Amino acid sequence: MASPPPDRRPLVISGPSGAGKGTLTQKLIDAHPNTFELTVSHTTRQARPGEKDGISYHFVSIETYNTLKSNGSLIEDAMYTGDFYGTSKAALAEIFEKQLIPILDIEMTGVKQVKANPEFEAHYVSIKPRGLDVLEQQLRGRGTESEHNIQARLDQARRELEFAETAGVFDRVIVNDDPERAYAELESFVFGLE
Numbered sequence: 001m002a003s004p005p006p007d008r009r010p011l012v013i014s015g016p017s018g019a020g021k022g023t024l025t026q027k028l029i030d031a032h033p034n035t036f037e038l039t040v041s042h043t044t045r046q047a048r049p050g051e052k053d054g055i056s057y058h059f060v061s062i063e064t065y066n067t068l069k070s071n072g073s074l075i076e077d078a079m080y081t082g083d084f085y086g087t088s089k090a091a092l093a094e095i096f097e098k099q100l101i102p103i104l105d106i107e108m109t110g111v112k113q114v115k116a117n118p119e120f121e122a123h124y125v126s127i128k129p130r131g132l133d134v135l136e137q138q139l140r141g142r143g144t145e146s147e148h149n150i151q152a153r154l155d156q157a158r159r160e161l162e163f164a165e166t167a168g169v170f171d172r173v174i175v176n177d178d179p180e181r182a183y184a185e186l187e188s189f190v191f192g193l194e
């Protein structure tokens with residue numbers, strides 16, 4: 001897998017929280033650091049232990065977030081279980097300047113916005129969990145979320161799974177039944193090997 005993907009369009013990866021999209025995305029970036037880079041979103045949510053500002057997210061106040069939104073700095077923005085998340089044009093530009101392919105790990109509201117933007121051409125991949133029960137186990141196992149937050153994420157997951165079925169949105173839906181197999185499918189897809 002030495003040669004870069006022929007298609008340099010950004011990659012949008014979506015799917016319910018806990019489906020493993022973060023892990024699969026990170027694996028793709030770790031395996032191909034000279035090809036892909038994750039866009040760093042702005043968010044109003046609190047940083048979790050171990051998350052670093054400017055690396056996991058740009059953690060900002062609601063005031064700062066609203067300013068970015070109102071001055072048109074965000075290419076997409078979404079509210080997710082009570083917090084705001086958005087991709088700045090600057091975060092994308094930084095990656096393009098390095099001649100790398102941006103990967104956006106975003107939820108469905110954000111996907112709808114970039115999908116509707118004629119100036120933003122991308123590949124769209126949805127990652128699905130094997131089932132909602134598996135998702136629930138993963139969310140609980142992580143131990144970072146409150147019960148209320150877990151329920152909110154599961155409700156959102158149901159909506160995300162329905163959205164993934166919408167014809168014409170995703171170029172590929174990958175079921176994360178086995179992490180190795182799902183990764184192989186993602187890699188083959190993005191490198192245009194199939």
Ligand SMILES: Nc1ncnc2c1ncn2[C@@H]1O[C@H](COP(=O)(O)OP(=O)(O)OP(=O)(O)O)[C@@H](O)[C@H]1O
Nearest residue numbers: 016017018022041078080085086087105106107110
């Ligand atoms: N800029 C953005 N626009 C829209 N959605 C975003 C953006 N940044 C992050 N998200 C989405 O917000 C959701 C919550 O992200 P967060 O990091 O708080 O939780 P998470 O449970 O760790 O997510 P995951 O397990 O899916 O990586 C995720 O589905 C993520 O894809």
